[in-house]
Amino acid sequence: MGQITNSFFEAFKLIFSFDPELIEILYLSFEITLIAVIISCVIGIPLGTVLACTRFYFRKAIISIFFALMGLPPVVVGLFVYLIFSRSGTLGWMGLLYSPTVMIIAQIILITPIICCLTFQTMESLHLKYRELFQSFHIGKVKAMKAYIIDSRFELITVILAGFGRSISEVGAIIIVGGNIDHLTRVMTTAIALETSKGNLSLAMGLGIILLLIAVFVNVAMIFTKNKFLNPSNQDL
């Protein structure tokens, strides 16, 4: 018990003293996560919208594949990306292994299906609602899709937050492809795993507290968005 209390005390000391090592890890974590989420949104939101609003051959098969990809085991993704970017791999010549770039790529593979499928679900319900209206006014597909994205902006915030939450807490894939190298690829989750195994519980605890606070903040933001903007009785949009 004393050790836990001590670790907590040390952790808060690190946080409030703005420990340079902690700040560096935090900065890299946010950098990788934000870039991965932005790229995933650029791919996933239009893709989810197209899948929801258009009809074509193999559409249902593609949707099923994306839903299956939501449950991708991170370590398998890590292994897959590792094999591709290792020296003997297809893209080994790029020399990206153990770099933040390859960590972002692994994150994108993990998050894009989540962003895409959650967007799909949001857009599908909106498409059912608006379809006849757009059809009756001969609204083109591109204009219709823009309208779907604009009109589901608040739902999309929760989709993005879900992707962010998933990304920032990821460890399995990025520890394989990033290698957890100090001052280069060490992020919060990989640092927690390493420091715990080293017995440096104060830094691990400090990072754990920050990660927990981020998770709480993301969830509170999602609940706030839902209540404020998506409650049918309070749609002051």
Add this chain to the structure above:
Amino acid sequence: MFKKNPNIKISNISYSIDGKCLLKKTSLDVSGNGITVILGANGAGKTIFLKLLSGLINPDNGEIKTRSKDFSFSNSAMVFQEPIILRRSVLSNILFVIDKIQSQKKIMASELIDTLGLSGKDNQSAQTLSAGEKQRLSLARALITQPKILLLDEPTANIEPTSTIYIEKVLERKSSTGTKIFFVTHDINQAKRLANDIIYLENGKVMEYTKSSIFFKNPTTLSGKKYISGIISDVKNNN
């Protein structure tokens, strides 16, 4: 059937879903002006008929022709029973259906907002409007496209009398300026007020197409008589 300046020729159209025939082989020469009210009990095929006219659904067979390209269903607009409102301001909702937003269209949108009793609500979120106001907004949105044919599916069901009055007045004005209007309603008194002619449907079949005055005085079919008398007795009972 009844002909008066026929501009819309409906030839042998039918529509079915999962083997169930919702509209049986229907042929009509419909007048190209005035207000045609479509009457019939629930499930008679009124909405299907309207959707077929608008092109939202395609008939299994048969065709709908209009006399000229200018006067066609590609130049039509529809107002639904449940107003479908985009999550944006009143003005943006109206302007959304316009391809190129010019200043002239903005002025027209403002005029429509005033005409339909939504003055001062241009920049208000459309989601905060009452049900009746939303339906008036739907009508304004349809009218900004300057349709030659306007299709309305029970637009005044479940809305307050004020909105009904606004909508009826605007429809009468549009009809007098040459817009062809198809109007589905269950309200017999509203049909009497608005209709130039009546299409009466039963079980997916057009039973009567005639002038409003003739239909309400002396419907030629037994089901038409029953329909009118049924509703009148319902109203009496309710009173």
